Amino acid sequence: MSILVFGRSGQVATELATSPDVIALGRAACDVTDADAIRAAIESRAPKAIINAAAYTAVDRAEAEPDAAAALNARAPAVMAEVAAARGIPFVHISTDYVFDGSGDAPRAPNAVPRPLNVYGATKQDGEEAVRAAGGPHAILRTSWVFSAHGANFVKTMLRLGAERDALSIVSDQIGGPTPARAIAEACLKIAAQLSDNTELSGTYHVSGAPDVSWADFARAIFEAAGLDCTVTDIPTSAYPTPAARPLNSRLDCAATAEAFGIGRPDWRAHLDLVLKELA
Template identity: 65%
Template sequence: MSILVFGKTGQVATELQRQAKVTALGRNLADLSDPAACAAAIRAHAPAVVINAAAYTAVDRAEQEEPLAHLVNAQAPSAMAQACAYLGIPFLHISTDYVFEGSGRAAWRPQDQTAPQNAYGRTKLAGEQAVRAANGLHAILRTSWVFSAHGANFVKTMLRLSESRDALSVVGDQIGGPTPAADIAATLLTMAAGLQDGQGGGTYHYAGTPAASWADFARETFALAGKVVTVTDIPTRDYPTPAARPLNSRLDCASLTADFGIIPPDWHTGLAAVIKELGHGDT
């Protein structure tokens, strides 16, 4: 099965290249700010499956650059999905928990009402809607709190700060599921094979378990890395950011399990692997 991946150096794209033989297109070959070029790349490669693992992910900067974020997160996936629909090939697209408004404590289901609270979420939701509107065989995978040994992410930030700090204040009232990029990549590959065989399709959720706060996540990171750092929980209001963050990012992954047999990962296991790859903790 020939797989064309948009994205080359991002967290999930890197893991896809590690786990399978794929053709990964970086910005030099497929700039998502040029949707027509993305569609042309699909037509030129004529793959069996397309996975879009690229996006505008600068959540706070998107508050000032929403038109650019919309171009990358909505218009480019729209062009990709239309090209895939025309060719009759499956299209897999990564989305986010930020499409929800983030209240309550219940895990969000794929069919729940969306109401993004920031520009990034709005552009990602627009991308979802465009993918569905193309009317091709597709799967949208919403995920959250992605981490790995590469790229910019919370784990690497915490480890960097631990080199110079022995105490940190970390938000404790935002709850979600940290998700290893390696597991997201494996899930996408399983879904791609399933879609090829006529299995599933639509919108799904995939996030690590159990639910945790950013403060919980930080404490476990330091513990596994052997770092002595005291973490103090603070409320979101004490850590203001340009973009509003959802307090509840829990995701219900039941439909993914039902359609593809994929079980949400225990993020502790993925975190231990990432810590080891980064050269911390027990070696």
């Protein structure tokens, strides 16, 4: 099954590129801010499925660069989805927990009303709406707190800081599911294959790691697994201001994904061990 992936250097795209069925296009091969380039890439390769793993993910910088964020997160997937719909190609689009406002403490279901707190989340919501509006077979896959041995992520940051310092203050009132990029990639491939056989599965789904945890407790787990002696002090989000507001509750209800595709929540603790071995 020939699968065209937009994105090449991101965490999920890097994992997707290891599949022999995948043709992964980085910026040099296809500038996704160029609608004609997207159309040409799809038309010339005639894939059986398309996965969009390209995104503007600099959450804080997006506050000062809303148009750049919108170009990648909203306008690019709109073009991809339109071309895919016109050709009847299943389209899997990766989205985020940041489309929600993080209120309450219950896991958000896929049909919960989005209320993004920041530019990044708003542009991702716009991208979701464009994919749905295209009308083709699709799956919007929201995820959270992505980590891997590649690129920039919380695990790699903690490993660096934990090796440099004896103590760190980490936010403890933001709760979510750390999600291994490898598990997201595997989910995308499985969903793409099943969409090809059953377009009635089109819709919005969630995948996030289990168990849900705070950033502070995630940091503690990283230090313990890596054998780093670094003390973590819990602090509230209010003590760590950032340009972009973050949702306090990033819990995602993943039941629909398990029911439709047989994809359960990955155990981030087991994947953390694998990432540490890969980095070593």
